[in-house]
Amino acid sequence: MLAIIDYGAGNIGSVQRACVETGIQSVITPDPADLKKAQRIIFPGVGAAPTAMENLKRTGLGEAIKQAFAAGTPILGICLGAQVVLDRSEEGDTPCLGLIAGTTVRFKLQDKSLKIPHIGWNSVKVLQQHPLLADIDKEDEFYFVHSYYPQPAKPENMFAVSDYGGEFCCAVGNKNYFAVQFHPEKSGRFGLEMLQRFARWDGSVPAKSGAKGK
Amino acid sequence: MLSKRLIVCLDVREGKLAKSIKFVDTKDIGDPVLKARQYYMDGADELVFYDINASRANRDITLKFVEAVAAQIFIPFSVGGGIRSIEDATKLRLAGAEKVNVNSAAVKRKELISEISGAIGAQSTVLSMDVKKTTKTREIPSGYEIVINDGTHMTGMDAIDWAKIGEKLGAGELVVNSIDADGTKDGYELTLTRMIADSVGIPVIASGGAGKPEHLYEAFAIGHADAALVASIVHYGEYTCRQLKDYLHSRGIKVRMKF
Numbered sequence: 001m002l003a004i005i006d007y008g009a010g011n012i013g014s015v016q017r018a019c020v021e022t023g024i025q026s027v028i029t030p031d032p033a034d035l036k037k038a039q040r041i042i043f044p045g046v047g048a049a050p051t052a053m054e055n056l057k058r059t060g061l062g063e064a065i066k067q068a069f070a071a072g073t074p075i076l077g078i079c080l081g082a083q084v085v086l087d088r089s090e091e092g093d094t095p096c097l098g099l100i101a102g103t104t105v106r107f108k109l110q111d112k113s114l115k116i117p118h119i120g121w122n123s124v125k126v127l128q129q130h131p132l133l134a135d136i137d138k139e140d141e142f143y144f145v146h147s148y149y150p151q152p153a154k155p156e157n158m159f160a161v162s163d164y165g166g167e168f169c170c171a172v173g174n175k176n177y178f179a180v181q182f183h184p185e186k187s188g189r190f191g192l193e194m195l196q197r198f199a200r201w202d203g204s205v206p207a208k209s210g211a212k213g214k
Numbered sequence: 215m216l217s218k219r220l221i222v223c224l225d226v227r228e229g230k231l232a233k234s235i236k237f238v239d240t241k242d243i244g245d246p247v248l249k250a251r252q253y254y255m256d257g258a259d260e261l262v263f264y265d266i267n268a269s270r271a272n273r274d275i276t277l278k279f280v281e282a283v284a285a286q287i288f289i290p291f292s293v294g295g296g297i298r299s300i301e302d303a304t305k306l307r308l309a310g311a312e313k314v315n316v317n318s319a320a321v322k323r324k325e326l327i328s329e330i331s332g333a334i335g336a337q338s339t340v341l342s343m344d345v346k347k348t349t350k351t352r353e354i355p356s357g358y359e360i361v362i363n364d365g366t367h368m369t370g371m372d373a374i375d376w377a378k379i380g381e382k383l384g385a386g387e388l389v390v391n392s393i394d395a396d397g398t399k400d401g402y403e404l405t406l407t408r409m410i411a412d413s414v415g416i417p418v419i420a421s422g423g424a425g426k427p428e429h430l431y432e433a434f435a436i437g438h439a440d441a442a443l444v445a446s447i448v449h450y451g452e453y454t455c456r457q458l459k460d461y462l463h464s465r466g467i468k469v470r471m472k473f
Binding site for chain 2: 011013014046114115118139140141144146189190191
């Protein structure tokens with residue numbers, strides 16, 4: 001069973017509909033106990049980090065995510081699910097789950113003609129190969145909508161970047177946890193393909209093949 | 215680099231395509247879901263549905279329609295028309311709309327923008343503004359005035375001021391719809407679009423007047439828009455989304471070419 005975590009943060013239904021479209025069985029659950037039983041977990045979410053962390057604490061889902069991570073369950077984070085897994089977020093100076101070392105930071109753009117939030121389609125440059133990033137071409141674009149992004153402390157946790165007034169991290173990972181800042185469920189064909197790869201992923205990351213070229 | 219967006223607008227009434235695009239193709243009559251799917255496959259970056267006859271009575275029909283669309287397209291889409299409360303906005307979000315558009319109701323009661331933005335986030339709150347050119351006065355220094363109720367009622371509000379207020383209250387995007395250009399197919403209102411795009415820090419969507427691919431190019435290159443909204447130019451089969459994007463790409467505008 002694939003569990004989609006419902007903690008009151010945004011468009012959970014869209015994620016499930018994308019799963020239906022790609023033939024992936026899933027359940028939406030607000031119950032921490034379900035995460036223990038789940039074979040895979042999607043941790044989605046849009047909204048503000050302080051509210052999200054508050055909800056995760058209150059419901060016990062935050063602790064359940066940590067346990068599932070420790071147990072080796074493959075987890076895919078989306079958007080907020082890529083932000084609150086770091087140590088802390090600049091948004092409301094919020095302590096976060098700490099599954100990946102680093103901080104979630106706000107865009108600080110020199111170019112004042114660039115708008116925040118970063119909304120729309122952008123291409124993704126893969127820095128390190130990962131089973132979920134397989135077959136992604138530099139011209140494939142994904143849908144973003146965010147003002148903050150994850151900045152891992154160690155390069156080994158940074159898997160892909162995108163460019164908006166400079167490169168920023170858009171995919172983070174640590175062992176069986178992988179998360180993207182963009183929305184695969186809203187990114188057309190290439191996003192749906194990523195969800196399909198997640199449904200097949202066993203949570204392991206092959207030994208580093210070194211940084212990938214441009 | 216971020217791509218410029220092509221947004222297709224569909225008018226719906228009680229879950230059916232409104233008359234304006236009803237005659238496109240006989241087998242599509244009354245099925246905006248099919249049409250939406252077609253645009254999705256053809257490379258539209260986003261869709262917007264305006265429920266032109268939204269009322270409390272048919273709200274459930276709208277929600278069912280939104281759910282049906284959400285099951286078929288996997289790009290963002292927004293819904294506008296008759297949104298007057300947090301509850302309206304939240305229900306549409308849960309039904310699968312990525313964003314909601316507010317227009318006249320926000321002009322009548324500004325707090326609506328901050329309420330919705332607080333509940334579902336700025337990124338999901340779109341302020342649509344209908345604008346008419348007028349004489350420059352002390353109240354309307356830009357010479358562009360906000361109109362409501364489908365352009366029938368002048369408000370005495372300056373369009374640039376309203377755009378800035380909307381941003382401040384928590385709108386995440388602005389749709390700038392020129393009532394003068396709408397339906398003319400003579401091109402977007404570039405002066406207006408540029409004035410607003412240069413005055414706010416949130417994305418601006420040009421709307422009204424697209425008749426040929428060059429107009430979209432102008433909206434981006436001259437109007438400084440982040441996205442361009444099209445309707446009849448694609449509904450009547452004159453151009454496909456792909457053709458519009460091929461053209462923009464050939465003119466050096468970055469658009470999403472693989473879909």
